[in-house]
Amino acid sequence: MAASLTVGERIIFHLSQYTKYHDSYDVPIDISQDGIAAALRISRAHAALELKKLKDSKDVAERLSHIKKGRTKRKAYFLTPQGEKKAKEIMQYADVNAIDLTPFQDIRKCKGPELWDALDDKFKPVVAMSCVFRKPFRREVLPDIATSLLPVDERGMVDLPQELKEYVVSVTDPEKLKDYHSFAVDYWLHWDDLKEVLYHLVCAKRFADAEILVFHHAKELLISPDEDLLEAVSNIRDVTKGYSGLVHYVQAETARRVGKHEYCLIVTKCMEASSIPSERFDGYMIEGLLNMDKKEYALAYRAFIRARGVYDDHINTALECHIAESLIRNGDYHEPREILERLLSRRFEEPEEEARAYYLLGVIALKTGEDDEALRMFALSRNAMNTKQTELYNKISEMYYSIGNRDKSLEYALKANNLKLTGTF
Numbered sequence: 001m002a003a004s005l006t007v008g009e010r011i012i013f014h015l016s017q018y019t020k021y022h023d024s025y026d027v028p029i030d031i032s033q034d035g036i037a038a039a040l041r042i043s044r045a046h047a048a049l050e051l052k053k054l055k056d057s058k059d060v061a062e063r064l065s066h067i068k069k070g071r072t073k074r075k076a077y078f079l080t081p082q083g084e085k086k087a088k089e090i091m092q093y094a095d096v097n098a099i100d101l102t103p104f105q106d107i108r109k110c111k112g113p114e115l116w117d118a119l120d121d122k123f124k125p126v127v128a129m130s131c132v133f134r135k136p137f138r139r140e141v142l143p144d145i146a147t148s149l150l151p152v153d154e155r156g157m158v159d160l161p162q163e164l165k166e167y168v169v170s171v172t173d174p175e176k177l178k179d180y181h182s183f184a185v186d187y188w189l190h191w192d193d194l195k196e197v198l199y200h201l202v203c204a205k206r207f208a209d210a211e212i213l214v215f216h217h218a219k220e221l222l223i224s225p226d227e228d229l230l231e232a233v234s235n236i237r238d239v240t241k242g243y244s245g246l247v248h249y250v251q252a253e254t255a256r257r258v259g260k261h262e263y264c265l266i267v268t269k270c271m272e273a274s275s276i277p278s279e280r281f282d283g284y285m286i287e288g289l290l291n292m293d294k295k296e297y298a299l300a301y302r303a304f305i306r307a308r309g310v311y312d313d314h315i316n317t318a319l320e321c322h323i324a325e326s327l328i329r330n331g332d333y334h335e336p337r338e339i340l341e342r343l344l345s346r347r348f349e350e351p352e353e354e355a356r357a358y359y360l361l362g363v364i365a366l367k368t369g370e371d372d373e374a375l376r377m378f379a380l381s382r383n384a385m386n387t388k389q390t391e392l393y394n395k396i397s398e399m400y401y402s403i404g405n406r407d408k409s410l411e412y413a414l415k416a417n418n419l420k421l422t423g424t425f
Contacts, residue, residue, distance in 0.1 A: 005099070007042060007050050009090050012059060014039050015079045016087035022078050027065045031076045038150060051077060059083035116171060126150075128172045129180040130158055131165040132203065133187075134228065135196060141187055178204045194221055199232035210236050211243040218250050225254040234263065245271075245279035252286045256293065264290050272306075281310040288322055292329070301326040317343055317353045324360050333364045340364075348384075355384035 005013070014036060021027045029035040037047035054060035060083055065076035079087060093099070119127060126142055130150055136159035139150055150158045169177065181204035188196035194217050201210040214221065214233060221229060233254055239247045248271050255264035264286065271283025284307035291300035304323045308316075320343050324336035340357045348354035362377030394413070401409035 005090065005094075007040065007046065008054055008059075009086075010040050011036060011047075011050055011054060012079065012083055012087050013090050015060065015077060016084065016091075019079060019084065021076075025066055026068045027076045029067050031078070032067060032074050033077070036077065054083070059086055113167065116168060125176070128168050128176065129183060131160060131168040131172075132177060132180045132184055132200070133158075133165075134199060135159075135193075137184075137187060182206070195226075195229050195232060199228065202232050202235045207237050208240070211239055211247050214250050215243045215246050218246050221250060222253060222257075225257045227258055230254045230258055230260060230263075245274070245276055245282065248279065249282045249286070252283070256286055256290050261290060261294065277310050281307050284310065285319065285322070288326070292322070292326060295329075297326045297330040301330065315343075315346070317346075317348060317350070317357075321353060321356050321360065324357075328360060328363060328367070333368055336360065337364050351384045355381045358384060 015031060018028065018031045021031065030039060033044060033047050033051065036051070037044045040047065042050075051060060051062075055062065058080055060077050061080050062075050062077050064073045066073050067076075116124070116127075127150070129142065130137075136157040138156055139158045140156060142150070142158075150160070172180075181200040184200040185197055185204065185206075188194075188200065194213065198210055198213055198221070201207075201213065210232075214236070221233075230251075233247070233251050236247055236251075248267055252264050252267040252271065255261075255267065268283045268287040268290070271279045272287070274280050274283070284303050288300045288303035288307065291297070291303060301323065304319060304326060307319055308323065320339055324339045327333075327336040327339075340361050343357050344354070344361075348357075358377045358381035362374045362381060365371070365374035365377055397409045397411075397413040
């Protein structure tokens with residue numbers, strides 16, 4: 001379709017969509033030289049040449065205008081009455097000759113095949129490189145050839161339609177796609193977006209790098225698990241033995257938290273069959289938590305008991321709390337009380353787990369009609385959480401002190417001290 005209209009005619013057609021801005025103070029970037037070049041997928045120099053011809057022929061006029069959300073005025077281009085008449089003739093010509101004008105409007109409105117066929121070959125690699133990105137990215141990182149190729153928002157970000165991206169990826173050489181995904185890896189590493197780094201590593205078939213990233217950043221990745229993370233981590237292939245435990249853990253736990261129960265169960269069963277005790281333990285733990293999510297408390301209890309059996313000589317306080325809660329949820333109060341009291345006779349390494357133990361004892365007291373005991377347990381639970389917050393403030397204070405920010409260090413030290421003064425420690 002690109003040959004059906006000249007570049008000059010395409011510019012006239014493009015500007016005909018913005019006639020309502022003729023008398024406006026704020027105008028969109030689409031009618032600046034850069035915007036026109038981006039919409040038509042031509043270089044800025046080519047756009048400048050064609051606009052000069054259209055001004056000389058009195059089809060287009062220019063004026064200095066304020067660009068929406070911009071800081072400075074720029075030259076904007078408008079159709080003259082003569083240009084508007086030509087625009088109508090172009091649309092009539094297109095209608096008579098069954099020419100689809102959609103590809104000449106905006107890249108975001110184009111269908112994949114139409115855009116791809118209309119593109120100059122030198123632009124195709126840049127468009128393909130852009131189409132591997134799942135999230136908006138800065139156009140400035142693209143090769144110089146793309147300066148005016150792709151439309152951007154007011155922040156200078158490129159974000160193409162999903163349908164267009166899928167088509168372009170489907171017709172691009174797989175080996176080239178690996179290179180483009182590696183380019184995206186470097187981009188997201190710069191912005192410290194670990195989920196996107198992981199996704200593009202997997203798409204580039206760099207599975208060894210992907211599993212190393214998961215191994216070193218599992219906790220950070222699991223701070224906000226979502227469908228995007230699951231898509232990335234679930235596609236890691238041929239996991240090496242030294243990394244399998246943590247990779248499987250992130251796969252299963254992400255699936256559990258986003259509600260993909262079947263996939264979560266498949267991974268946990270794989271973990272439970274492992275020869276590595278820590279991986280078996282994590283498999284049983286996640287299966288138990290999955291059953292808690294599904295309100296199948298008897299099944300959760302069984303999974304937690306299997307986890308307990310992996311390490312006969314070690315008490316895991318988080319696991320013991322899970323076992324107690326599964327029993328409470330199933331209406332059993334005697335055994336969980338014994339478990340929790342036994343735990344509280346020991347020293348807790350994590351204040352959060354101590355708080356949970358007291359809280360669960362408070363729930364048992366409520367269920368058995370011991371209201372005063374319940375209030376006492378809940379108060380102890382709150383105090384344990386205050387201890388955790390105090391430790392956090394102290395750590396932040398130390399961090400600021402180590403980098404020489406004495407004001408911030410003092411601020412957090414005072415917060416920690418105030419918590420101690422108001423608590424019962």
